[in-house]
Amino acid sequence: LAKTTQPISMDSYEGQEVNITCSHNNIATNDYITWYQQFPSQGPRFIIQGYKTKVTNEVASLFIPADRKSSTLSLPRVSLSDTAVYYCLVGGMFSGGYNKLIFGAGTRLAVHP
Amino acid sequence: DTAVSQTPKYLVTQMGNDKSIKCEQNLGHDTMYWYKQDSKKFLKIMFSYNNKELIINETVPNRFSPKSPDKAHLNLHINSLELGDSAVYFCASSLGLQGDYGYTFGSGTRLTVV
Numbered sequence: 001l002a003k004t005t006q007p008i009s010m011d012s013y014e015g016q017e018v019n020i021t022c023s024h025n026n027i028a029t030n031d032y033i034t035w036y037q038q039f040p041s042q043g044p045r046f047i048i049q050g051y052k053t054k055v056t057n058e059v060a061s062l063f064i065p066a067d068r069k070s071s072t073l074s075l076p077r078v079s080l081s082d083t084a085v086y087y088c089l090v091g092g093m094f095s096g097g098y099n100k101l102i103f104g105a106g107t108r109l110a111v112h113p
Numbered sequence: 114d115t116a117v118s119q120t121p122k123y124l125v126t127q128m129g130n131d132k133s134i135k136c137e138q139n140l141g142h143d144t145m146y147w148y149k150q151d152s153k154k155f156l157k158i159m160f161s162y163n164n165k166e167l168i169i170n171e172t173v174p175n176r177f178s179p180k181s182p183d184k185a186h187l188n189l190h191i192n193s194l195e196l197g198d199s200a201v202y203f204c205a206s207s208l209g210l211q212g213d214y215g216y217t218f219g220s221g222t223r224l225t226v227v
Contacts, residue, residue, distance in 0.1 A: 036215075036216075041220070042115075043219050043220055044156070045218065046217070047213030085154070102158070103148075103157070105154070
């Protein structure tokens with residue numbers, strides 16, 4: 001299972017774009033990349049998932065370079081309610097077997113007024 | 114409608130007691146999980162069931178016994194509770210074995226053993 005490394009914490013201000021980069025140097029061919037968001041006293045919430053290039057949804061964008069050894073979660077125009085812990089995970093797809101997502105320490109994002 | 118619901122939300126109990134946490138999902142998913150989040154906020158997988166069959170059993174004391182009466186329910190029973198069992202326990206579900214479309218988590222059960 002590929003290990004992920006991401007900054008422990010980040011600070012931003014309302015209205016700014018926030019980019020959180022995750023390193024996964026040992027990502028396997030059949031691994032996909034998923035980001036989760038966790039608010040205090042709540043379970044993690046799926047944000048976005050991708051395999052390569054760029055993925056965008058109503059919440060965020062995910063940029064994955066060609067070598068897939070890193071990925072960047074981009075949150076446009078953050079608000080105070082985006083203050084949370086963000087987890088980057090890699091997991092296998094199309095492997096024909098079961099998968100278990102492994103959570104790292106995550107990045108604590110604090111958005112200030 | 115709550116997609117993954119856990120009960121109780123809070124559980125305070127004494128050492129040595131036996132307790133259960135229940136989890137139900139109404140998403141039609143066929144795979145369910147139990148995760149433990151300790152005081153350092155690390156989320157660790159404990160168990161996974163697919164269509165009532167145990168498929169992941171991490172290194173967890175055998176005092177923890179999951180039970181899946183059907184694919185919409187995955188309960189966790191803990192015997193002889195210890196102080197170190199204090200944590201937040203999250204139930205989750207996914208479509209398929211690989212969670213390709215992401216996991217849906219419940220809101221957690223905060224267990225405090227005194």
